[in-house]
Amino acid sequence: MTYSEIFEINCPIYMAYGMTYEEYWFSAPGRAKAYREAYKLKVKAKEAEMWRQGLYILDALNVSIYNNLNFSGKHRTPQKYIEKPLEVVAKSKAEQRIEAEQERQKAVESLKAWGNALRRKYNGDRDIRPRIEN
């Protein structure tokens, strides 16, 4: 088999990868490989997307079945479909820092509320924080 025959056979394959006819035949060697690698990444991303879609469908079915088919007859709290999309792209460090700070603030607020509730329950409105006596 000559080189030209191999090129002819591969031409439609590389055009399916997204290369134009002109690029395939007239560009300097190296570009075809880049297209092939890019295609691999595209396929990988597509597979990941389909897998995620499967998860969404699975969750929707689970929620729907749980909420609509209650064979026991007992009252159950309805389940909710996942509230936000699954995160695919990794968060940047800045985003991670902001999120951690928000979580910390939330924890502080909740501890404060808990402390206030305790104070009201056991001591009226008196401050029960420990005091250092001089």
Place this chain on the structure above:
Amino acid sequence: MSESAREKVKPIVLRNTETNDEYVLEFNKDSVRFAEDRGFRLVDLDNFPATKIPEFFFYAFRMHHKNVQRNKTDKMLEEDLGGMSPKFLQRLVELYNEPLNELVVDEGEVKNPKMEIEL
């Protein structure tokens, strides 16, 4: 050698010191097809070097300098370059193989190979 580790072969640049003309010698798929359509086969370089080397040299111009005539490249090879050195020829062969090599998919090294290669 794995696919990612294989380095691209650099094109050959010919520069005429008197006229400052510059020629880049390289092959793409079209110029390889052009050569093969005219009956050129790489194996013929060994069998008929006197006729096939000048022909091969001419095809190397096709990609970047389509309008350069055969008689001009023959003259360049004969008079300006004084023939083709083995190193030059080897690089041209590597460049000729590049369009094919980029289509070869290396699936990675075989795990636990039964034979080692020493070059």
